[in-house]
Amino acid sequence: NAGVTQTPKFQVLKTGQSMTLQCAQDMNHNSMYWYRQDPGMGLRLIYYSASEGTTDKGEVPNGYNVSRLNKREFSLRLESAAPSQTSVYFCASSYMKQETQYFGPGTRLLVL
Amino acid sequence: KQEVTQIPAALSVPEGENLVLNCSFTDSAIYNLQWFRQDPGKGLTSLLLIQSSQREQTSGRLNASLDKSSGRSTLYIAASQPGDSATYLCVLDTGRRALTFGSGTRLQVQP
Numbered sequence: 001n002a003g004v005t006q007t008p009k010f011q012v013l014k015t016g017q018s019m020t021l022q023c024a025q026d027m028n029h030n031s032m033y034w035y036r037q038d039p040g041m042g043l044r045l046i047y048y049s050a051s052e053g054t055t056d057k058g059e060v061p062n063g064y065n066v067s068r069l070n071k072r073e074f075s076l077r078l079e080s081a082a083p084s085q086t087s088v089y090f091c092a093s094s095y096m097k098q099e100t101q102y103f104g105p106g107t108r109l110l111v112l
Numbered sequence: 113k114q115e116v117t118q119i120p121a122a123l124s125v126p127e128g129e130n131l132v133l134n135c136s137f138t139d140s141a142i143y144n145l146q147w148f149r150q151d152p153g154k155g156l157t158s159l160l161l162i163q164s165s166q167r168e169q170t171s172g173r174l175n176a177s178l179d180k181s182s183g184r185s186t187l188y189i190a191a192s193q194p195g196d197s198a199t200y201l202c203v204l205d206t207g208r209r210a211l212t213f214g215s216g217t218r219l220q221v222q223p
Contacts, residue, residue: 058210105154105155
């Protein structure tokens with residue numbers, strides 16, 4: 001099992017550009033999450049999907065959109081990147097919402 | 113609003129030492145508490161999960177305790193090894209939308 005995979009590993013964008021971060025899990029998990037990690041802030045939840053076909057806002061959803069494409073895949077889209085979105089983005093999944101979450105290796109995003 | 117504080121922020125110890133990492137939280141109404149490990153440039157790995165009704169969990173050289181009444185959890189690492197060097201995160205699930213993450217304790221175990 002690959003667990004949770006994320007692409008790309010690293011990306012540089014210019015302000016105003018758009019991009020999609022991809023996440024996939026092969027553990028048959030129902031719930032998937034997108035977090036951002038900033039120095040001194042801990043991880044903050046951007047969006048989550050409790051089950052296939054549903055998505056909900058987390059703590060910091062502004063500037064992002066998500067798609068739960070199927071049970072395995074959950075993508076995060078930045079429509080118009082801003083320097084404040086420079087961060088490390090982590091995708092995670094769990095069998096149910098209040099069970100252990102398994103994290104991907106992260107995507108480092110730099111917005112100039 | 114739930115707040116999670118981890119002390120110390122950084123810790124350096126010689127190999128073989130037993131050590132304790134501390135986590136405190138402000139709201140005792142939690143579903144569970146987890147300790148995660150994060151290696152530089154990597155994702156998070158769950159080490160131990162303590163349900164609200166439990167007092168402690170053990171896995172190998174790791175023991176985590178939970179005292180909801182005082183809002184505290186500790187992670188005890190026995191006979192530390194250089195491979196234990198990482199950032200350790202205390203994470204609370206209060207049943208709301210998001211988990212609450214501490215800022216972590218950065219541990220360095222010197223060979």
